[in-house]
Amino acid sequence: MKQALPFQLSKDRSFFESLGDWMGDVLYDELPEKGFECRDEQIFMAYQIEKTLKERNVLFAEAGVGTGKTIAYLLPAIAYARYSGKPALIACADETLIEQLVKEAGDIFKLQNYLDIKIDVRLAKSRDQYLCLKRLEEAQKDDENEYFLEEIEDQVPDFVYAHSSMQKIFPYGERSQFAGVSDEDWQKVNYHPTQQCMVCDLRNRCGQTIHRQHYRESTDLIICSHEFLMEHIWTKESRVREGQMPLLPEVSMAVLDEGHLLEFAAQKALTYEIQSETLIRLLEKVMVDGVREKTLNLMEVLQELHDKIFGLLRISSNMEETDRMKVDKSFELMELCKQTIRVSDSLLEEFVFESELYTIPEYELRMVEEFLEQYTFSLRLFTEKGDGIEWLEIIDGYETLIIMPRLVTDILHEKLFTSKIPIVFSSATLSIEKDFTYIADSLGIEKFQSFSVASPFDYDEVMKIYTEQIEQQEKPYHVEKLLKNSMQTLILFKSKAAMASFRATIGDRSDIVFEGDRELSTIVKEFQNGEYSTLCSYHLWEGLDLPLETLTRVIIYDLPFPPVDPLFDAKRSFSNDPFEEVELPFMLLRLQQGIGRLIRTSSDYGEIHVLLNEEETLQESRFTGVLPTSISK
Numbered sequence: 001m002k003q004a005l006p007f008q009l010s011k012d013r014s015f016f017e018s019l020g021d022w023m024g025d026v027l028y029d030e031l032p033e034k035g036f037e038c039r040d041e042q043i044f045m046a047y048q049i050e051k052t053l054k055e056r057n058v059l060f061a062e063a064g065v066g067t068g069k070t071i072a073y074l075l076p077a078i079a080y081a082r083y084s085g086k087p088a089l090i091a092c093a094d095e096t097l098i099e100q101l102v103k104e105a106g107d108i109f110k111l112q113n114y115l116d117i118k119i120d121v122r123l124a125k126s127r128d129q130y131l132c133l134k135r136l137e138e139a140q141k142d143d144e145n146e147y148f149l150e151e152i153e154d155q156v157p158d159f160v161y162a163h164s165s166m167q168k169i170f171p172y173g174e175r176s177q178f179a180g181v182s183d184e185d186w187q188k189v190n191y192h193p194t195q196q197c198m199v200c201d202l203r204n205r206c207g208q209t210i211h212r213q214h215y216r217e218s219t220d221l222i223i224c225s226h227e228f229l230m231e232h233i234w235t236k237e238s239r240v241r242e243g244q245m246p247l248l249p250e251v252s253m254a255v256l257d258e259g260h261l262l263e264f265a266a267q268k269a270l271t272y273e274i275q276s277e278t279l280i281r282l283l284e285k286v287m288v289d290g291v292r293e294k295t296l297n298l299m300e301v302l303q304e305l306h307d308k309i310f311g312l313l314r315i316s317s318n319m320e321e322t323d324r325m326k327v328d329k330s331f332e333l334m335e336l337c338k339q340t341i342r343v344s345d346s347l348l349e350e351f352v353f354e355s356e357l358y359t360i361p362e363y364e365l366r367m368v369e370e371f372l373e374q375y376t377f378s379l380r381l382f383t384e385k386g387d388g389i390e391w392l393e394i395i396d397g398y399e400t401l402i403i404m405p406r407l408v409t410d411i412l413h414e415k416l417f418t419s420k421i422p423i424v425f426s427s428a429t430l431s432i433e434k435d436f437t438y439i440a441d442s443l444g445i446e447k448f449q450s451f452s453v454a455s456p457f458d459y460d461e462v463m464k465i466y467t468e469q470i471e472q473q474e475k476p477y478h479v480e481k482l483l484k485n486s487m488q489t490l491i492l493f494k495s496k497a498a499m500a501s502f503r504a505t506i507g508d509r510s511d512i513v514f515e516g517d518r519e520l521s522t523i524v525k526e527f528q529n530g531e532y533s534t535l536c537s538y539h540l541w542e543g544l545d546l547p548l549e550t551l552t553r554v555i556i557y558d559l560p561f562p563p564v565d566p567l568f569d570a571k572r573s574f575s576n577d578p579f580e581e582v583e584l585p586f587m588l589l590r591l592q593q594g595i596g597r598l599i600r601t602s603s604d605y606g607e608i609h610v611l612l613n614e615e616e617t618l619q620e621s622r623f624t625g626v627l628p629t630s631i632s633k
């Protein structure tokens, strides 16, 4: 259903002229009358976006913290969605930030109240953010005494298992609904790519399906993560071919919030994964009575070969301070993979006969067939000499071989940036000193408009930045000393491994909470409510928005250089000067983002402590130029 525009259209004014008039009234009169401070930079940004909509361009909108970016893009986005009859898409860097945008007292909520309009906003979360009823059933069989299952079962609505079709159905089953469940337990019951939703008998009552129907009908805004948007783009054609709906509906325009992070999401969505345990587990499901001996033998051989592959990967990969372990593609490993492909192909042929005998339940057989097709495809990519990047990583507790394309620029160019949909990149950090080449090149964007406006905050007054030279092994003790002066503190680590090493040294304390202990937005809420005075994270360099006393100190534990891992190694190897073209720009953008967590409103104040070991101290002169104020002595 199309919604009414928030302003009247007249015969003598075009839509865009009327939009400009309305935004002027709202930003210059209506909002200030209601006590909302509109800034010149914000108004400028709103009009730049209006121009982008008119010209159907790509816009890099770099606006410093406190500009009021969200309101600046919401006004034109909502009006344009209503005018075109398709919702606007807002893609955030990750799933946690989606919740931040729609929280009570957030910008959408405020705008709705100020303008007295109902904004139809719906969340489209990634598939792993939903409960899978099939996996819940499996977990119940395996771990029926697990306490976390009770929390989940209590919240599954009655209509799911009711026989009557008269029950009122509503969206349920999101990760955030099960706040007390740890990430590790959640991985046992959430959607997993091996699930076969197309042939699932619970599909119509599954939370994911119900949510998808719900957000498709949004008339104003759909909010998702970069990763989900990318998954939508890569799977759109194949889903349509198979008679399925694309993950997202057609949209009128897209805002890519924290747009500097899009490249990684694009690569991740194009990634193929082979997990050590999935094949073993899936084949066991179909080793049922009545299966022919030939099929059984092939399954056993395949399991053995698969185990051998992971045995070799384990020996050949080396663990550095990163989660991504480099893989040695030895002759022996490649031959083993080729043999595995042959056996897998033969098994798929045998499954055709099995399907006619109906000995294996249809859902399980379909799941294994789909999986094997994907499995052999991934192994072929792995054995071919191509442009891919491969590594071994522990995901959900299992060793996983990842195969990722090195460059996504061509595909992004073809599928996103030539789509004629206006696209706005919004972030406080898109350029290096107003030069947008780095981001445009890494995303394959040839034509774009850009602007850069500074933050309105008086950083010299409200922020103190200290750099502290300290040996790496002394950093935990130095942090302990800093924490004696009790302030609401965020500690940012460059990696999960760095955070784990800090935790191992200082041990668990009742005043410190670590990312990963529970669902992230729940942890952030607890920290904001003062249940903990320190929040440790390797992830919250972006997006965290805690005003006033809820955050008064940020400790940058390490300079956020990219990890030494196969992904960045590939980028390094394809650049002329890896330090200047890859390492430094990445670190500077991330450092600015991390520092940007501290001052969120004109009443905020606080301290930044950047801890520098000997090597990091050498880089001090390289980052002083991007700091919002000079270093305090």
Ligand code: SF4
Binding pocket: 131, 132, 133, 134, 135, 191, 195, 196, 197, 198, 200, 201, 202, 203, 206, 207, 208, 209
């Ligand atoms: S539809 Fe998919 S996600 Fe939902 S219960 Fe079935 S298999 Fe799980």
